[in-house]
Amino acid sequence: MDRKEFRDLASPDEAREAIGSLSLEGGVERVPLDDARGRVLVARLDAELDVPGFDRASLDGYALRAKDTFGADEADPARLTVTDEVHAGEEPAIEVGEGEAVEISTGAVMPTGADAMVPVERTDTEGDDVLVRTAVAPGDNVMFAGADVAAGERALGPGTRITPRDIGLLSALGIDEVPVRARPRVGIVSTGDELVRPGEPVDSDRGEIYDVNSYTIAAGVEDAGGEAVLYPHAGDDQDEMERLLREATEECDLVLSSGSTSASAVDVIYRVIEEQGKLLLHGVAVKPGKPMLVGRLDVSAPRSDGSEDEQRSSSGQSAYVGLPGYPVSAMMVFRTFVAPAIREAAGLPEPEAATVEGRMARQERYAEGRLRLMPVGVVTDGDGETLVYPVDKGSGATTSLAEADGVVEVDPGTDYLDEGESVTVHLFSPDVRPPTLLGVGEDDPTLNRLLDRLENPRYLAVGTRPGRRRLREGVPDVAVVAGPIDRHGAATAEAEHAGERATGTVELGRWDREWGLIVRPGNPAEIEGLADLIDRDLRFVNRTTDSGLRTSLGAAIADLADERGTTRHDLVDAIDGFDLGLRAHESPARNVAAGDADAGLGLRTTADRLDLGFVPIDDQPVRVLANPDRREKPGVRELARTLETDGYQQ
Amino acid sequence: MDRKEFRDLASPDEAREAIGSLSLEGGVERVPLDDARGRVLVARLDAELDVPGFDRASLDGYALRAKDTFGADEADPARLTVTDEVHAGEEPAIEVGEGEAVEISTGAVMPTGADAMVPVERTDTEGDDVLVRTAVAPGDNVMFAGADVAAGERALGPGTRITPRDIGLLSALGIDEVPVRARPRVGIVSTGDELVRPGEPVDSDRGEIYDVNSYTIAAGVEDAGGEAVLYPHAGDDQDEMERLLREATEECDLVLSSGSTSASAVDVIYRVIEEQGKLLLHGVAVKPGKPMLVGRLDVSAPRSDGSEDEQRSSSGQSAYVGLPGYPVSAMMVFRTFVAPAIREAAGLPEPEAATVEGRMARQERYAEGRLRLMPVGVVTDGDGETLVYPVDKGSGATTSLAEADGVVEVDPGTDYLDEGESVTVHLFSPDVRPPTLLGVGEDDPTLNRLLDRLENPRYLAVGTRPGRRRLREGVPDVAVVAGPIDRHGAATAEAEHAGERATGTVELGRWDREWGLIVRPGNPAEIEGLADLIDRDLRFVNRTTDSGLRTSLGAAIADLADERGTTRHDLVDAIDGFDLGLRAHESPARNVAAGDADAGLGLRTTADRLDLGFVPIDDQPVRVLANPDRREKPGVRELARTLETDGYQQ
Numbered sequence A, B: 001m002d003r004k005e006f007r008d009l010a011s012p013d014e015a016r017e018a019i020g021s022l023s024l025e026g027g028v029e030r031v032p033l034d035d036a037r038g039r040v041l042v043a044r045l046d047a048e049l050d051v052p053g054f055d056r057a058s059l060d061g062y063a064l065r066a067k068d069t070f071g072a073d074e075a076d077p078a079r080l081t082v083t084d085e086v087h088a089g090e091e092p093a094i095e096v097g098e099g100e101a102v103e104i105s106t107g108a109v110m111p112t113g114a115d116a117m118v119p120v121e122r123t124d125t126e127g128d129d130v131l132v133r134t135a136v137a138p139g140d141n142v143m144f145a146g147a148d149v150a151a152g153e154r155a156l157g158p159g160t161r162i163t164p165r166d167i168g169l170l171s172a173l174g175i176d177e178v179p180v181r182a183r184p185r186v187g188i189v190s191t192g193d194e195l196v197r198p199g200e201p202v203d204s205d206r207g208e209i210y211d212v213n214s215y216t217i218a219a220g221v222e223d224a225g226g227e228a229v230l231y232p233h234a235g236d237d238q239d240e241m242e243r244l245l246r247e248a249t250e251e252c253d254l255v256l257s258s259g260s261t262s263a264s265a266v267d268v269i270y271r272v273i274e275e276q277g278k279l280l281l282h283g284v285a286v287k288p289g290k291p292m293l294v295g296r297l298d299v300s301a302p303r304s305d306g307s308e309d310e311q312r313s314s315s316g317q318s319a320y321v322g323l324p325g326y327p328v329s330a331m332m333v334f335r336t337f338v339a340p341a342i343r344e345a346a347g348l349p350e351p352e353a354a355t356v357e358g359r360m361a362r363q364e365r366y367a368e369g370r371l372r373l374m375p376v377g378v379v380t381d382g383d384g385e386t387l388v389y390p391v392d393k394g395s396g397a398t399t400s401l402a403e404a405d406g407v408v409e410v411d412p413g414t415d416y417l418d419e420g421e422s423v424t425v426h427l428f429s430p431d432v433r434p435p436t437l438l439g440v441g442e443d444d445p446t447l448n449r450l451l452d453r454l455e456n457p458r459y460l461a462v463g464t465r466p467g468r469r470r471l472r473e474g475v476p477d478v479a480v481v482a483g484p485i486d487r488h489g490a491a492t493a494e495a496e497h498a499g500e501r502a503t504g505t506v507e508l509g510r511w512d513r514e515w516g517l518i519v520r521p522g523n524p525a526e527i528e529g530l531a532d533l534i535d536r537d538l539r540f541v542n543r544t545t546d547s548g549l550r551t552s553l554g555a556a557i558a559d560l561a562d563e564r565g566t567t568r569h570d571l572v573d574a575i576d577g578f579d580l581g582l583r584a585h586e587s588p589a590r591n592v593a594a595g596d597a598d599a600g601l602g603l604r605t606t607a608d609r610l611d612l613g614f615v616p617i618d619d620q621p622v623r624v625l626a627n628p629d630r631r632e633k634p635g636v637r638e639l640a641r642t643l644e645t646d647g648y649q650q
Helices: A012-020 A164-172 A213-223 A238-251 A263-276 A306-310 A327-346 A445-452 A464-473 A491-503 A530-535 A548-564 A568-573 A587-593 A604-609 A634-645 B012-020 B164-172 B213-223 B238-251 B263-276 B306-310 B327-346 B445-452 B464-473 B491-503 B530-535 B548-564 B568-573 B587-593 B604-609 B634-645
Strands: A028-032 A061-064 A078-086 A100-104 A116-119 A123-126 A129-132 A154-156 A177-181 A185-189 A227-230 A254-258 A277-282 A293-298 A317-323 A355-360 A371-380 A386-390 A406-410 A422-427 A437-441 A457-460 A478-482 A506-519 A540-543 A599-603 A613-626 B028-032 B061-064 B078-086 B100-104 B116-119 B123-126 B129-132 B154-156 B177-181 B185-189 B227-230 B254-258 B277-282 B293-298 B317-323 B355-360 B371-380 B386-390 B406-410 B422-427 B437-441 B457-460 B478-482 B506-519 B540-543 B599-603 B613-626
Touching: A012 A277, A012 A293, A012 A327, A061 A078, A061 A129, A100 A129, A154 A164, A164 B213, A164 B327, A185 A213, A185 A238, A213 A227, A213 A254, A213 A327, A213 B164, A238 A254, A238 A263, A238 A317, A254 A327, A263 A277, A263 A293, A317 A327, A327 A371, A327 B164, A371 A422, A386 A422, A437 A464, A437 A634, A445 A457, A445 A506, A445 A604, A445 A613, A445 A634, A464 A478, A464 A548, A478 A548, A506 A548, A506 A587, A506 A604, A506 A634, A530 A548, A540 A548, A540 A587, A548 A568, A548 A599, A548 A613, A587 A599, A599 A604, A604 A613, A613 A634, B012 B277, B012 B293, B012 B327, B061 B078, B061 B129, B100 B129, B154 B164, B185 B213, B185 B238, B213 B227, B213 B254, B213 B327, B238 B254, B238 B263, B238 B317, B254 B327, B263 B277, B263 B293, B317 B327, B327 B371, B371 B422, B386 B422, B437 B464, B437 B634, B445 B457, B445 B506, B445 B604, B445 B613, B445 B634, B464 B478, B464 B548, B478 B548, B506 B548, B506 B587, B506 B604, B506 B634, B530 B548, B540 B548, B540 B587, B548 B568, B548 B599, B548 B613, B587 B599, B599 B604, B604 B613, B613 B634
Parallel strands: A078 A100, A185 A227, A185 A254, A254 A317, A355 A386, A437 A457, A437 A478, A540 A599, B078 B100, B185 B227, B185 B254, B254 B317, B355 B386, B437 B457, B437 B478, B540 B599
Antiparallel strands: A028 A177, A061 A100, A061 A116, A078 A129, A123 A129, A277 A293, A293 A317, A355 A422, A371 A386, A371 A406, A406 A422, A478 A613, A506 A599, A506 A613, B028 B177, B061 B100, B061 B116, B078 B129, B123 B129, B277 B293, B293 B317, B355 B422, B371 B386, B371 B406, B406 B422, B478 B613, B506 B599, B506 B613
């Protein structure tokens, strides 16, 4: 078998067919009525009794013979003798004869002899008599036995997805247990030496990362109506992995694994499929998602242990799908190929087409000859139109999907999508709500608190410089920028400021933040300022040039160079670690905390939060800039109000 | 307090306000990641680490110094010495020096010294050397630490409803437990002497009925994001009912009861509210739903039992809503007033407006000065337009909602809705799928089996005569009629047949069914035919005149009268029970089975199914008639195909 190269890629349709050829169904189970919501009936349920089971008074009043009221009205009531009373839950004691009436409660059994009832509001009592001030016809105000549901009537058909209303009908019929499709059991086997389950410690030096796919796919399985079974992580123990795969095959209708980068895991999977089933498909022409496997796993002879047997696949075989290892790829393949098959096996309909039409916010090139499943975010522009932008944090990113709203399917024949081109976004689920506000730019603790108070914001902490660029490109609503404006007259800052004026960018608010050097608790190295980094042998951790902090640091070093009559370049060269910029705003501080550096660039609030020491250098303004076309957008107005409330408005 | 009369009705807005003034929130709980799907975060989660936590190779290939590849291409590769290899999950053992490369797997840690990597496809090996056939820049094919998520970055905001994608992000951050809003605990207390929980035997003679509201409302509570707690049914024990109400108050954030027709239950509820809280609202101007109560119940002093304390309402008080007793009223009030409050407390957004515009299929009069919540069904007509028809099986019906798709809200000022008038239907939920086929008419076992094979049919077993009428009125797609056409020339049947021709009604298919007298097993009374009912002292149970069976019976008696030279009327008078018609097609048989009658009108299939005896009288045709405008509707075509498959097509 040709293992790691996928030369003859199957088409997406072939992949759907291969999965469709496998039986994922979990059989039938009986569930109590209070667990039946959302489950799918496997058989028709007919009424086994009449509802109501008796002729029933619809109101409080008097049961009587209708013909005794003929001609009665307000002025000339019929006088009847009240012989008894009957309440709900009681068996009537006597018959109603001519000229007689029985006081009756709503829901009570109509006594024999009575064929109608009169509501109490249309009567008066006089001693033991009742004066009936209206004429009624036989059947008036009575619900006859079976009028609601008749015995033998078809109540619910097979395939019904049980709603609260259906539970009402089943309750009325006295049914307390219903036969439903078992949820397909989907086993998730985690492979990969480098993966660690969330909650356990991760060793980055060894290249360990958290296992993203297991819980994510499990949640996707449950979303699709399956029952996810998470098998323990086998690590790099090949025998254990093989044992788990075989166990999952025995117990589940479908086994999923997500491709590992370790060859040993792939080998085990191939071996188990070869020995115990058949590989149907090997590589699909989609991007992302090429390395997808589809196979059939036959269940071995039944075990002697009866309790295990009950959990066995009902079909005598299990389906196997190997998902790609990268989380975004794994989820895309799962959503596109696996979830529909699980829904079908669970008897659930495909969700109503949750799609949004929009225009591409920028050109996107693509020419790989494979169907592309492109994760995208959407944002509403100033005219209320939907803009669509690709979300791609690079191959291997685990989190892109959390920043996306849906997927655009790009045909293999499409070379590029032009800016402004119309596309259809398939939302991840019908209840996806695109963000009310799209912001980009600097990461900042004050900003984070502000965002917490907004309805449904999305903020991409790309840094000040990319934030400015994206705002100019017209995608986000706002950009948050930090760095020098006036005091430190850096050329770039000036240029950017001029750019703001030229494009009509609006400043919605601003605040200052104190930045400086984050040092170890108690400042054991006795660092007093920037000069120490230059003049002493200290290890420093910087931020990337995307960060506004880095811009301010550059300006401060330029000032110091002026003071010293030297060049900025000379000073920078003297700082050990100046060129090693980290993207994350807390990472320099965490390096200091871990003892890997003496000082890191950061904010006082970060130092305080992480119980580290802080050597202040200066304040820098943080500014919230809005796209002028979006000022009236509700999410932008909400942000502006929040800024105003907190006194951050200019 | 004015108990059973609701003179000063609150407006719907006042009712919403009253419920809104109560705290239903259940506090905060921590749930493991694999239970977090669909839950709502209470606090912002920031990244506590970089993802990835190290500089990570994005592909399989060679880690190297970018500048060693400057100028390399296919023709003129750079030759580097391979000094080591590093796989995912391993700590690199050595640094990469000038002219050196380390073989590296996807996901592995970039060794110190290397600043880029080259994919294996662009290389060849020669002994210990690698020939690199492309130039790379620093950072190429490397995902830097924190590039995916940076430590300190805002990951998920408060109020996020956790999707599988968010579970991916949380997994990547190693978070295995999240703080979410507790689901509001909603206690459901069932009152009413006459109510029996499904699964238990019901005594119709005593007027007992199944408790529809408890499970239905529990399902509605779960749908809205609450946790339903069903308290045991107290029956008519006032002390027990009071004890349960107080227990529910202690344990839940909201207590619901549904109005009972028994005065004692109402008394208990009023007493508990008076002693332990405050009645805020008493009667609302909606139909159905007038008798609604809203109150506050204060929680008494904490109990000494710690385990009970944990379950106590977090707010020191519990909300109380008394729902009307009739199931349709209870569900309408629940949906309109209570479910939104539960969703709000659960932190879930209101479902996206799931509405359908349609035209009223017929005029609907209404002039009661209250907001009307009118349950309706929808059906697509031949032009693809949506017709809306009210579903109302009468006051006290338990099952109307199962036949409805949504609700039309009719303003208090509206006297009637005209046929053809545009209305907005609020679907019961966004995933309500209106039926593909709407049929009405006779109940029939063959039909039921046919319906089981259709996608999503709705069939209202109203009987042959109302079925014909509704088909003429233009609402349903098809009517199923049973009864004499040719052989027994009853005048009504002739007239109906002529009507079919006049309106262009299309017969899609037909079959015959054998009808006669259902008798006790073994036919102990030795009944041989209709004559026995007339000539002997036997108790008979008939069907209503809506039923096609009754029409055929009438025709058979008319034939017998002709034979005997007497009138149909004389023969009918001689049959004990002829005038007592039951609506349900199995009810006569069930009366016979219960020993309440000697013979009942019915089908052979019914007798066989219930193991009863059968005395055949004749066959009657069952015909499926279609509205001529709906012949091309997909659901009608699907039915026609199914009829054809089974050989029932004409």
